[in-house]
Each structure stands twice: as C-alpha cells, then as structure tokens.
Amino acid sequence: MNIKTPSQVIFYSIERAIKEYRKLAQKKISDKIDNITVDQGNILLFLHHYPELSQKEIAELIFKDNASMTRMIDLMVKKGYLARSVNNNDRRRHTIDITTKGKEVLKKLPPIISQNRSKALEGITEDEMNQLEHILNKIIMNCTK
Amino acid sequence: MNIKTPSQVIFYSIERAIKEYRKLAQKKISDKIDNITVDQGNILLFLHHYPELSQKEIAELIFKDNASMTRMIDLMVKKGYLARSVNNNDRRRHTIDITTKGKEVLKKLPPIISQNRSKALEGITEDEMNQLEHILNKIIMNCTK
DNA sequence: TTGTTATATTTGATATATCAAATATATTTG
DNA sequence: CAAATATATTTGATATATCAAATATAACAA
Numbered sequence: 057m058n059i060k061t062p063s064q065v066i067f068y069s070i071e072r073a074i075k076e077y078r079k080l081a082q083k084k085i086s087d088k089i090d091n092i093t094v095d096q097g098n099i100l101l102f103l104h105h106y107p108e109l110s111q112k113e114i115a116e117l118i119f120k121d122n123a124s125m126t127r128m129i130d131l132m133v134k135k136g137y138l139a140r141s142v143n144n145n146d147r148r149r150h151t152i153d154i155t156t157k158g159k160e161v162l163k164k165l166p167p168i169i170s171q172n173r174s175k176a177l178e179g180i181t182e183d184e185m186n187q188l189e190h191i192l193n194k195i196i197m198n199c200t201k
Numbered sequence: 202m203n204i205k206t207p208s209q210v211i212f213y214s215i216e217r218a219i220k221e222y223r224k225l226a227q228k229k230i231s232d233k234i235d236n237i238t239v240d241q242g243n244i245l246l247f248l249h250h251y252p253e254l255s256q257k258e259i260a261e262l263i264f265k266d267n268a269s270m271t272r273m274i275d276l277m278v279k280k281g282y283l284a285r286s287v288n289n290n291d292r293r294r295h296t297i298d299i300t301t302k303g304k305e306v307l308k309k310l311p312p313i314i315s316q317n318r319s320k321a322l323e324g325i326t327e328d329e330m331n332q333l334e335h336i337l338n339k340i341i342m343n344c345t346k
Numbered sequence: 347t348t349g350t351t352a353t354a355t356t357t358g359a360t361a362t363a364t365c366a367a368a369t370a371t372a373t374t375t376g
Numbered sequence: 377c378a379a380a381t382a383t384a385t386t387t388g389a390t391a392t393a394t395c396a397a398a399t400a401t402a403a404c405a406a
Contacts, residue, residue, distance in 0.1 A: 066322070066330055067222055068264075069337040074215045075264050076344035082394090093361070112384060119213075119220050124363055126386055131361075148371045148384040177211070178343050180336060185211055188336045191329050192214040198323050199221035227364090238391070257354060269393055271356055276391075293354040293401045 070192075081172045089164055095120070096132055097165050103138075103154055104162055110149045137161060215337075226317045234309055240265070241277055242310050248283075248299055249307055255294045282306060 081094050115125040132138040137158035143149040226239050260270040277283040282303035288294040
C-alpha cells in the first residue's frame with residue numbers, strides 16, 4: 057500500500073483519536089468511580105443541566121440511537137443511578153430523574169473529565185482547536201447534507 | 202450550559218464526524234453490496250493487500266480488540282467471504298483466505314470508498330487535511346503515551 | 347529437557363450500535 | 377368526532393466493543 061494520501065489516512069486518524077481518548081477517559085473514570093461508563097457519565101451530566109430532557113433528546117445530544125438510549129437508561133435504572141416515570145404532560149415521554157446514587161457520581165465526575173481533556177489536548181493551542189473544530193464541522197456537513 | 206469552550210466541544214465533534222462518516226459510508230456500501238459492513242470491507246481490503254496478516258495484526262490495523270476480531274472473522278467465514286485455517290509455521294495463528302465470494306465484494310468496494318471520501322472531504326484543502334492529521338496525531342500521542 | 351514465560355486465539359459476560367417492526371399516545375385532517 | 381398521521385419509546389435481531397479468563401502453541405531459561 058506504499059505511501060498513503062491524506063484522504064486515505066484521515067478517517068483512520070479521526071477514528072483512532074476518538075478511540076484512544078475514550079480508552080483514556082474510561083480508564084480514568086474507572087479508577088475513581090465504580091461501574092460507570094463514559095456514556096453513562098455523559099447522560100448524567102446532560103440530565104443534571106437539563107432535567108427536562110426526554111430520552112430522544114438525550115440520544116441526539118450524545119449521538120446515540122433511540123434504541124440504544126432505551127437500553128442505556130434501562131441499565132442505569134437497574135443500577136440505581138436514574139429513575140424513570142411517565143411524563144404526565146405527554147404520556148409518550150418519560151421523565152428521567154437522577155437518584156441520590158446518581159448525584160454522588162455527578163460530584164466526582166467533572167474534575168476527572170476536565171483532567172482527561174487537559175491531558176488529551178496537551179500542547180495543542182486554542183488556535184489549533186479552532187481549526188480542528190472548523191474542519192470537522194465541514195466533514196460533518198458534507199456527510200449529513 | 203451557556204457558551205462552550207473549544208476543549209469541551211472538540212471531542213464531541215470528533216465523535217460526531219466519525220459517526221456521520223460511518224453512517225454515510227455504510228449507506229453507500231449497502232446500496233451496492235448486500236450484507237457487508239464498513240469494518241468487514243476494511244478487513245477484506247487489508248487481507249487483499251497483505252494476505253499474511255494474522256487476526257491480531259488485522260485487529261491492530263483497524264483498531265479493534267482481538268476478541269472482536271475473532272467474532273468478526275467468525276461471521277465473515279459463516280457468510281462465506283473468508284476461510285480460516287491453522288498456519289503450519291505457527292500453529293497458534295490462523296491463516297485467513299478470501300473466498301471467491303469475498304473477491305467479488307473486493308471488486309466493487311474501492312470505487313465506493315473513494316466516492317465516500319471525496320464526498321466527506323469536499324471543500325477541504327490538502328493543507329487542511331494535513332493540519333487535521335497533525336492535530337489528531339497529537340491527541341493520539343497524548344492519550345497513548 | 348522440563349518448567350516458565352510469552353503470544354495468538356477463543357470464550358463468557360456485559361455494554362453499546364443499528365435497523366425494522368411494534369406499541370402507545372398525540373396531533374392533525376376530513 | 378373518526379380516521380389518518382406523527383411522535384416517543386420499546387423490542388427483536390444482529391453486529392460490534394471490552395475486559396478477564398481459558399486454551400493452545402511457541403520460545404526461552406535453568
């Protein structure tokens with residue numbers, strides 16, 4: 057396969073970068089909190105800031121499928137981090153509440169996440185981050201339009 | 202959550218970009234080839250170029266776990282794209298051969314992939330690709346070192 | 347050569363991804 | 377209002393991700 061053109065390599069790099077970051081993030085979270093995945097942590101954080109979110113809305117925010125979201129929330133309910141009840145304004149929707157156990161996790165999460173980001177972005181300038189953001193947005197637009 | 206700093210957003214963008222690209226790629230592949238996933242296509246391509254690859258080596262190339270690789274190859278054998286046999290030089294390893302059915306897929310794959318890349322990278326300069334590559338590599342290094 | 351250590355693959359358990367179909371409730375239209 | 381359509385969630389089927397433990401073979405060391 058000799059020398060690869062940038063376009064051949066670029067998606068490998070994107071994929072690898074996010075996978076390595078997730079691996080790091082999961083490791084650091086597991087070191088300090090039992091039984092929580094990166095995605096479960098994200099769900100807690102979003103629900104904390106926007107308590108009214110429906111499953112569908114959370115799914116969009118963290119780029120998951122509705123079916124995945126049902127199962128993730130199921131699991132988090134089973135583990136005692138969340139409680140699910142029918143929303144009386146719209147009985148199709150569910151209201152998701154964070155339990156005391158979920159709130160305990162929420163206390164520990166932010167510093168870990170911010171350390172993970174710092175580590176992963178070490179030596180990268182604000183300017184580079186903006187470039188990265190800008191180019192990735194182009195790719196996202198190209199793929200979704 | 203008001204205004205987000207670049208570092209808060211960047212991993213979301215990376216994740217979203219690769220997910221949207223994968224979605225596009227899978228759709229375009231499924232349009233023309235039955236019953237093949239993006240990853241299965243990648244396995245075929247790598248095996249085509251490097252027939253001697255072991256499962257472990259393929260796994261590294263496409264950033265998969267060994268356990269995932271076992272199951273992916275199992276499935277591809279079951280579907281008739283690959284044949285697996287013990288390597289007589291090292292009986293721990295398996296030799297993976299591409300079947301006639303697998304070769305049929307291989308013929309159709311490259312133009313689809315190249316179209317997908319072109320679409321996803323439309324309007325992005327070579328220079329931007331190199332920048333992207335460079336920054337992503339920094340992230341990868343930071344996460345793995 | 348035997349015991350120890352290393353490597354490749356598999357298996358089990360659990361979590362997530364994705365599509366399509368099913369279910370329940372809301373909303374819109376004739 | 378009744379019928380048609382839309383939306384939110386669930387379920388089933390299949391694929392992949394990840395860790396840890398098991399298995400088989402190879403390579404090395406005493």
